[in-house]
Amino acid sequence: MNLSVTKLAALNVRKDLRLEWRSRDVLNSMLFFALLVVVIFSFAFAPTREESRRLSGGLIWTAFLFSTTMALNQSWARELRNGVLDAYRVAPAPAESLFLGKCLGNFLLVLILECLMAPLFVLFYNLTAVGAYWQLIVICLLGTWALVVNGTFFAAMSIRTRNRELMLPLLLLPVSIPAVTAMVTATSNVFTGDSSALVQIKFLAVFCVVYTTISVLLFDTVLNAE
Amino acid sequence: MKSPFFYLLLVVNVVLLGWGTYQALVVAPPEITMGDAQRIFYYHVPAATAASILFGINFLASVWYLVSRNAVADALAVACAEVGVVFFGVVLVSGPIWARYAWGTFWVWDARLTTSLILWLLYVSYLVLRNSSESGSTSVLAASLAVFAAMDMPIVYMANRWFPTQHPQPMIGTPNLDHNMQTVLLWNMAAFCMFGVMISWFRYGIERTKQKIDQLHIQKATAGSPAMALPALLLFQMDDKLLREKAVQHQYMVIGYVAVWTIYIGYLLFLLVKLQKMKREAASLGLKEN
Numbered sequence: 180m181n182l183s184v185t186k187l188a189a190l191n192v193r194k195d196l197r198l199e200w201r202s203r204d205v206l207n208s209m210l211f212f213a214l215l216v217v218v219i220f221s222f223a224f225a226p227t228r229e230e231s232r233r234l235s236g237g238l239i240w241t242a243f244l245f246s247t248t249m250a251l252n253q254s255w256a257r258e259l260r261n262g263v264l265d266a267y268r269v270a271p272a273p274a275e276s277l278f279l280g281k282c283l284g285n286f287l288l289v290l291i292l293e294c295l296m297a298p299l300f301v302l303f304y305n306l307t308a309v310g311a312y313w314q315l316i317v318i319c320l321l322g323t324w325a326l327v328v329n330g331t332f333f334a335a336m337s338i339r340t341r342n343r344e345l346m347l348p349l350l351l352l353p354v355s356i357p358a359v360t361a362m363v364t365a366t367s368n369v370f371t372g373d374s375s376a377l378v379q380i381k382f383l384a385v386f387c388v389v390y391t392t393i394s395v396l397l398f399d400t401v402l403n404a405e
Numbered sequence: 406m407k408s409p410f411f412y413l414l415l416v417v418n419v420v421l422l423g424w425g426t427y428q429a430l431v432v433a434p435p436e437i438t439m440g441d442a443q444r445i446f447y448y449h450v451p452a453a454t455a456a457s458i459l460f461g462i463n464f465l466a467s468v469w470y471l472v473s474r475n476a477v478a479d480a481l482a483v484a485c486a487e488v489g490v491v492f493f494g495v496v497l498v499s500g501p502i503w504a505r506y507a508w509g510t511f512w513v514w515d516a517r518l519t520t521s522l523i524l525w526l527l528y529v530s531y532l533v534l535r536n537s538s539e540s541g542s543t544s545v546l547a548a549s550l551a552v553f554a555a556m557d558m559p560i561v562y563m564a565n566r567w568f569p570t571q572h573p574q575p576m577i578g579t580p581n582l583d584h585n586m587q588t589v590l591l592w593n594m595a596a597f598c599m600f601g602v603m604i605s606w607f608r609y610g611i612e613r614t615k616q617k618i619d620q621l622h623i624q625k626a627t628a629g630s631p632a633m634a635l636p637a638l639l640l641f642q643m644d645d646k647l648l649r650e651k652a653v654q655h656q657y658m659v660i661g662y663v664a665v666w667t668i669y670i671g672y673l674l675f676l677l678v679k680l681q682k683m684k685r686e687a688a689s690l691g692l693k694e695n
Contacts (some may be wrong), residue, residue, distance in 0.1 A: 321673060329553075336546050340537050349533055353526040354553050357560060360519070389556060397549045404542035 184276045184392065190289070191280020198257070199288065205253045208287060209246040213296050216242040221303050231304040236366030239300055240359055247289050247326050248351065251334040251346045254285055259338065267402070274399040278331065285327045293319060303305070309372030318369070318376065321383040322362035329355050332394040337403050358386050411606065418599045425451075425596035426662075437577065437661035439481040442506040443529040445499050445661035451594040452665070459489035460558060461527065462605075467551035470490075470544060479544045480612035482551060483535065486528050488605045491672045492597075495665050502661045507623035508571065516564040516675035522655040524561050572623045600669075608676060614683055617692055 182190075199205055220238050224230075258264045267277055299307060308315065330351055337346035365379035429447035437444035463485040470478035500518075512518065531554055535547045565572050576582040590662070606629040 203479050336534075336549065339542050339546060340534065342537055346537060350550065353523055353530050354557075356523045356526075357520070357557065379591070390553070393552055393556065397471075397552060400545055401549050404545035 182272070184273055184279070187272050187276035188283065191277055192283045195254070195280065195284035196287065199284075201356040204401065205250050206291065207308075209250050209288070209292050210295060212249060213242045213292060215298070216245065216301070217299060217303055224277045226304065228305050231306060232309070232369060232370045235300060235304050235306055235370060236368075238304075239296075239366060240362050242296070243289065243293060243323075244326060244355075244359060246292060247285075247323075247330055248286055248348055249297040250288055250292075251327075251330040251351075252337075252347055253330065253401070255334045263280045264338075264402075274402050275395050277402070278395060278398040281335075282328050285331055286324060289323050289327055290319075293323065302336045306370065308370050310376065312371040314369050314376050314380065315332055315366065317380055318365045318383070319364060321380065321387055322358065322365075325358040325362075325383060325387050326355060328387065328391050328394055329358075331399065335382070335398070339401070339404060354390075358383060361386070411603075414599075415603060416605050418596070421592075422600060425593040428592050432585070434583065434585055439507060441658040441659075442503060442654040444658045445503040447589055447593045448501065448597075448662065448665045449496060449499040450590060451597035452492045452499065454594050455598045456489045456492035456496060457558065457562070458598060459485040459492065459601055459605060460555065462523075463489060463528075463551055464555035464558075467548040467555075467584040471552075471634060476616055477613075479548070479614060480609050482548065483612050484605045484609035486531050486551070488601055488672075490525065490528045490532060491604075491668060492601055493521075493528070495499040496670050497522065497525055498664050498668060499661050502664060506657045513571050515570040515572055517561070517570045520557070520561040520564045524554075524557050527557055530554075535630040555608055560662045604673070604676075611676065611680055611683065614687060614692075618683065618687055618690065 217238070220242075224234065226234055254263070258267070267274075271389045330347075333348050333350040333354070337343060337350055361379040361382045365376035365383070368376040368379070370372050425447070429444055433444065433447065435441065463482050466478045466482035466485065469475065470482060504513075505511050531547060531550050534550055535543055564570065565574055574581070577587060582590075
């Protein structure tokens with residue numbers, strides 16, 4: 180069997196998505212959680228139209244960040260049952276393909292979540308973008324990738340520790356704060372139209388490239404850490 | 406436990422620390438508007454420099470460990486990360502004490518302060534990971550995390566160069582810093598960088614002994630994160646009206662210096678207690694000291 184990394188990654192994505200489609204436990208819990216966050220924030224702050232333009236960048240990304248954490252924990256915890264992770268370890272397939280497959284799978288899941296949640300945000304918070312709204316798509320793609328690539332890596336790391344799920348936020352949040360700050364500022368800039376979001380978008384792009392590279396390089400080490 | 410060379414350097418370091426502090430408190434000219442409160446600067450900046458050097462060594466040692474799986478590299482990485490966290494803790498405690506005087510508030514969320522806090526959190530999470538992973542994989546996982554953490558260092562370093570910040574701009578070698586002040590600062594930098602290296606050396610020795618003990622029996626040694634930020638409690642009683650008086654400047658300086666030394670000495674005591682425990686454990690297992 181000679182399969183390239185991309186083909187193997189695609190196989191992994193298909194397998195993950197099929198599993199998710201059949202059970203739908205991750206997407207459902209993510210969606211419900213994000214919905215709860217939106218509702219809680221909206222009556223905790225009760226913002227006016229102007230305020231919500233300023234606040235919603237932070238609200239949106241906080242909601243997505245926490246619900247992503249749920250998905251990430253699940254994506255590896257699933258592999259622990261029946262020793263699937265050990266099977267991956269002895270398989271001749273390169274570890275990068277597994278990592279990239281997982282990343283893409285999680286990326287798609289979070290994107291679906293974002294597409295479903297975005298209309299709700301607009302509805303609940305009366306959002307209208309003053310700045311260039313097409314930039315939101317770029318911010319969304321880059322930001323989601325930044326969260327997912329670090330998240331998938333650190334979820335793989337945290338299932339190797341004693342307190343598993345507890346460890347992930349402790350490791351993931353400090354590493355991704357610079358990216359989250361950039362996403363929040365960029366999103367708020369687009370909503371309010373006060374200043375350009377281009378600096379933050381560039382920063383996010385660099386962040387994605389740097390952290391994807393390190394994650395791919397180190398994943399094999401973490402998977403086989405003994 | 407240590408060579409005579411270590412003790413010789415220790416004496417030199419203590420003299421250097423004393424000289425640096427004397428320079429900072431007596432020789433350095435008072436700043437025009439901030440008076441004595443500005444003297445916190447001579448402890449704040451050197452601690453940051455020392456912490457950066459230690460985090461840098463941690464990064465190199467981690468890469469070395471990932472390549473060679475050498476226990477020496479691992480011990481070096483732990484020692485530098487832990488001492489680096491303590492030194493950076495000093496930065497994060499002494500900075501706000503000064504800021505309370507200079508800006509009227511302990512903390513603002515500007516680029517430099519935020520990125521610094523993140524850097525500190527990253528290395529705290531590194532220490533947490535070391536204490537909670539399964540024994541076999543700890544070092545590999547921690548070394549991988551260290552590579553991620555190191556990527557944040559350039560961001561912190563450049564934060565007040567790239568973005569407009571409330572935090573002062575870099576001053577060494579610029580006309581903004583008085584020549585005498587710069588000399589005092591450089592003395593203190595030398596003293597505290599050496600101090601950092603000496604404690605790391607000491608901590609490294611402890612880590613090596615720990616590795617030997619672990620080989621004798623698999624048991625987790627508990628290591629708590631150092632207690633910090635206690636001295637900040639002193640500041641809650643201060644009144645804003647008094648702010649600009651000379652006595653108050655002096656008070657801030659004293660609180661700053663006491664806070665810094667509380668952290669350093671607290672950490673050293675923590676290490677000594679740890680060492681004593683370890684010695685007893687080693688003796689009970691029959692480990693020979695070298």
